[in-house]
Amino acid sequence: MKENVFIIHRSEIVRKGLSLILQDYFKMEITQLNSAKDLNSFTGITNSSIILILEAQTEVNSKAVDLLKKNNDVYLVGFYNDDQVLEQNDSVDYQLNQFSSSMQIQKLIQIIRQAGAKKKNGNSDNGELTVREKEVIKLIALGLANKEIAEKLFISIHTVISHRKNITEKLGIKSISGLTVYAIMNNLLDIQDINPEELI
Secondary structure (H helix, E strand, O other): OEEEEEEEOOOHHHHHHHHHHHHHHOOOEEEEEOOHHHHHHHOOOOOEEEEEEEEOOOOOOHHHHHHHHHHOEEEEEEEEOOOOOOOOOOOOOEEEEOOOOHHHHHHHHHHHHHHHHHHHOOOOOOOOOOHHHHHHHHHHHOOOOHHHHHHHHOEOHHHHHHHHHHHHHHHOOOOHHHHHHHHHHOOOOOHHHOOHHHHO
Protein backbone atom coordinates (compact mmCIF):
# COMPACT_ATOMS: atom_id res chain seq x y z
CA MET A 1 0.00 0.00 0.00
CA LYS A 2 1.34 3.39 -1.00
CA GLU A 3 1.89 5.97 1.74
CA ASN A 4 1.07 9.65 1.28
CA VAL A 5 1.49 12.54 3.69
CA PHE A 6 -0.25 15.86 3.17
CA ILE A 7 0.98 18.79 5.25
CA ILE A 8 -1.67 21.52 5.23
CA HIS A 9 -0.56 24.73 6.90
CA ARG A 10 -0.57 28.44 6.04
CA SER A 11 3.06 28.79 7.13
CA GLU A 12 5.61 27.73 4.53
CA ILE A 13 8.24 27.41 7.28
CA VAL A 14 6.07 24.89 9.17
CA ARG A 15 5.26 22.93 5.99
CA LYS A 16 8.89 22.73 4.89
CA GLY A 17 10.14 21.97 8.41
CA LEU A 18 7.74 19.06 8.91
CA SER A 19 8.49 17.82 5.42
CA LEU A 20 12.26 17.81 6.05
CA ILE A 21 11.84 15.99 9.38
CA LEU A 22 9.68 13.30 7.76
CA GLN A 23 12.02 12.90 4.76
CA ASP A 24 14.90 12.22 7.17
CA TYR A 25 13.11 9.18 8.61
CA PHE A 26 10.62 7.84 6.08
CA LYS A 27 10.31 7.18 2.38
CA MET A 28 6.84 8.56 1.85
CA GLU A 29 5.35 10.84 -0.74
CA ILE A 30 4.96 14.23 0.98
CA THR A 31 2.75 16.96 -0.45
CA GLN A 32 2.67 20.47 1.01
CA LEU A 33 -0.59 22.41 0.71
CA ASN A 34 -1.41 25.96 1.76
CA SER A 35 -5.13 25.28 2.20
CA ALA A 36 -7.45 22.31 2.80
CA LYS A 37 -9.31 23.38 -0.37
CA ASP A 38 -6.30 22.14 -2.35
CA LEU A 39 -7.15 18.56 -1.28
CA ASN A 40 -9.80 18.47 -4.03
CA SER A 41 -7.02 17.84 -6.56
CA PHE A 42 -6.07 14.59 -4.79
CA THR A 43 -9.44 12.89 -4.23
CA GLY A 44 -8.68 10.40 -7.02
CA ILE A 45 -6.02 8.65 -4.89
CA THR A 46 -6.97 5.05 -4.10
CA ASN A 47 -5.59 2.12 -2.10
CA SER A 48 -3.22 4.28 -0.07
CA SER A 49 -2.47 5.08 3.53
CA ILE A 50 -2.88 8.85 3.87
CA ILE A 51 -1.72 10.99 6.77
CA LEU A 52 -3.20 14.50 6.80
CA ILE A 53 -1.25 16.88 9.04
CA LEU A 54 -3.31 20.03 9.26
CA GLU A 55 -3.17 23.30 11.09
CA ALA A 56 -5.52 23.07 14.06
CA GLN A 57 -7.56 26.11 13.08
CA THR A 58 -7.91 24.93 9.47
CA GLU A 59 -11.45 24.30 8.30
CA VAL A 60 -11.28 20.69 7.13
CA ASN A 61 -12.52 20.15 3.59
CA SER A 62 -14.90 17.40 4.66
CA LYS A 63 -16.01 16.46 1.12
CA ALA A 64 -12.43 15.86 0.01
CA VAL A 65 -11.60 14.01 3.25
CA ASP A 66 -14.73 11.84 2.91
CA LEU A 67 -13.81 10.98 -0.69
CA LEU A 68 -10.27 10.08 0.39
CA LYS A 69 -11.59 7.96 3.29
CA LYS A 70 -13.84 6.06 0.89
CA ASN A 71 -10.90 4.49 -0.98
CA ASN A 72 -7.99 4.83 1.48
CA ASP A 73 -6.94 4.57 5.12
CA VAL A 74 -6.91 8.21 6.28
CA TYR A 75 -5.43 9.49 9.56
CA LEU A 76 -5.95 13.11 10.67
CA VAL A 77 -3.21 14.79 12.70
CA GLY A 78 -3.97 18.21 14.21
CA PHE A 79 -0.99 20.59 14.36
CA TYR A 80 -1.29 23.13 17.18
CA ASN A 81 0.60 26.38 17.63
CA ASP A 82 1.20 25.83 21.34
CA ASP A 83 1.78 22.93 23.71
CA GLN A 84 -1.82 22.78 24.85
CA VAL A 85 -3.70 19.63 23.82
CA LEU A 86 -7.26 20.55 22.96
CA GLU A 87 -9.59 18.29 24.93
CA GLN A 88 -12.72 18.69 22.85
CA ASN A 89 -11.24 18.19 19.39
CA ASP A 90 -12.77 14.94 18.15
CA SER A 91 -12.18 15.72 14.47
CA VAL A 92 -8.53 14.57 14.59
CA ASP A 93 -7.07 11.18 15.44
CA TYR A 94 -3.66 12.40 16.64
CA GLN A 95 -2.04 15.65 17.74
CA LEU A 96 1.28 17.49 17.32
CA ASN A 97 2.36 20.99 18.23
CA GLN A 98 5.14 23.40 17.33
CA PHE A 99 7.19 22.17 20.31
CA SER A 100 7.13 18.50 19.22
CA SER A 101 10.65 17.19 18.73
CA SER A 102 11.69 15.34 15.59
CA MET A 103 11.79 12.16 17.70
CA GLN A 104 8.19 12.71 18.83
CA ILE A 105 7.09 13.31 15.24
CA GLN A 106 8.94 10.18 14.12
CA LYS A 107 7.30 8.13 16.90
CA LEU A 108 3.85 9.44 15.98
CA ILE A 109 4.27 8.48 12.32
CA GLN A 110 5.46 5.01 13.38
CA ILE A 111 2.36 4.66 15.58
CA ILE A 112 0.11 5.64 12.65
CA ARG A 113 1.89 3.22 10.32
CA GLN A 114 1.48 0.39 12.85
CA ALA A 115 -2.23 1.20 13.16
CA GLY A 116 -2.50 1.04 9.37
CA ALA A 117 -0.69 -2.30 9.22
CA LYS A 118 -3.00 -3.78 11.86
CA LYS A 119 -6.05 -2.50 10.01
CA LYS A 120 -4.75 -4.04 6.77
CA ASN A 121 -4.16 -7.40 8.47
CA GLY A 122 -7.64 -7.28 9.98
CA ASN A 123 -6.46 -7.47 13.58
CA SER A 124 -8.71 -4.81 15.00
CA ASP A 125 -12.21 -6.13 15.79
CA ASN A 126 -11.92 -9.81 16.60
CA GLY A 127 -12.61 -9.39 20.33
CA GLU A 128 -8.94 -9.34 21.26
CA LEU A 129 -7.31 -6.18 22.53
CA THR A 130 -5.19 -4.26 20.06
CA VAL A 131 -1.65 -3.20 20.92
CA ARG A 132 -2.90 0.38 21.40
CA GLU A 133 -5.70 -0.77 23.75
CA LYS A 134 -3.12 -2.67 25.82
CA GLU A 135 -1.01 0.50 26.04
CA VAL A 136 -4.08 2.44 27.21
CA ILE A 137 -4.89 -0.17 29.88
CA LYS A 138 -1.31 -0.02 31.16
CA LEU A 139 -1.46 3.78 31.44
CA ILE A 140 -4.88 3.65 33.13
CA ALA A 141 -3.48 1.15 35.64
CA LEU A 142 -0.57 3.50 36.30
CA GLY A 143 -3.11 6.15 37.32
CA LEU A 144 -2.94 8.46 34.30
CA ALA A 145 -5.96 10.58 33.40
CA ASN A 146 -7.39 10.68 29.85
CA LYS A 147 -5.54 13.93 29.05
CA GLU A 148 -2.21 12.47 30.25
CA ILE A 149 -2.76 9.28 28.21
CA ALA A 150 -3.57 11.40 25.13
CA GLU A 151 -0.36 13.41 25.54
CA LYS A 152 1.79 10.32 26.15
CA LEU A 153 0.45 8.45 23.09
CA PHE A 154 0.10 11.54 20.82
CA ILE A 155 -3.62 10.95 20.33
CA SER A 156 -6.70 13.05 21.03
CA ILE A 157 -8.70 12.69 24.23
CA HIS A 158 -11.64 11.63 22.08
CA THR A 159 -9.53 8.70 20.80
CA VAL A 160 -8.55 7.74 24.38
CA ILE A 161 -12.23 7.71 25.39
CA SER A 162 -13.02 5.60 22.31
CA HIS A 163 -10.28 3.09 23.28
CA ARG A 164 -11.60 2.94 26.85
CA LYS A 165 -15.11 2.22 25.54
CA ASN A 166 -13.79 -0.57 23.28
CA ILE A 167 -11.78 -2.04 26.17
CA THR A 168 -14.87 -2.05 28.42
CA GLU A 169 -16.96 -3.74 25.70
CA LYS A 170 -14.30 -6.38 24.98
CA LEU A 171 -13.39 -7.19 28.60
CA GLY A 172 -16.57 -6.32 30.46
CA ILE A 173 -14.43 -4.48 33.05
CA LYS A 174 -15.50 -0.95 33.97
CA SER A 175 -13.46 -0.08 37.06
CA ILE A 176 -9.87 1.18 37.13
CA SER A 177 -9.03 -1.38 39.82
CA GLY A 178 -10.43 -4.15 37.59
CA LEU A 179 -8.35 -2.95 34.64
CA THR A 180 -5.28 -2.78 36.90
CA VAL A 181 -5.79 -6.39 37.97
CA TYR A 182 -6.29 -7.37 34.32
CA ALA A 183 -3.08 -5.56 33.32
CA ILE A 184 -1.07 -7.36 36.03
CA MET A 185 -2.61 -10.79 35.36
CA ASN A 186 -1.91 -10.48 31.62
CA ASN A 187 1.66 -9.23 32.03
CA LEU A 188 0.87 -5.81 30.58
CA LEU A 189 2.24 -4.25 33.74
CA ASP A 190 4.71 -5.24 36.43
CA ILE A 191 3.26 -4.73 39.90
CA GLN A 192 6.50 -2.96 40.86
CA ASP A 193 5.73 -0.24 38.28
CA ILE A 194 2.69 0.85 40.28
CA ASN A 195 3.19 3.59 42.84
CA PRO A 196 0.35 3.15 45.37
CA GLU A 197 0.62 6.79 46.49
CA GLU A 198 -0.21 7.99 42.96
CA LEU A 199 -3.38 5.91 42.91
CA ILE A 200 -4.76 7.45 46.12
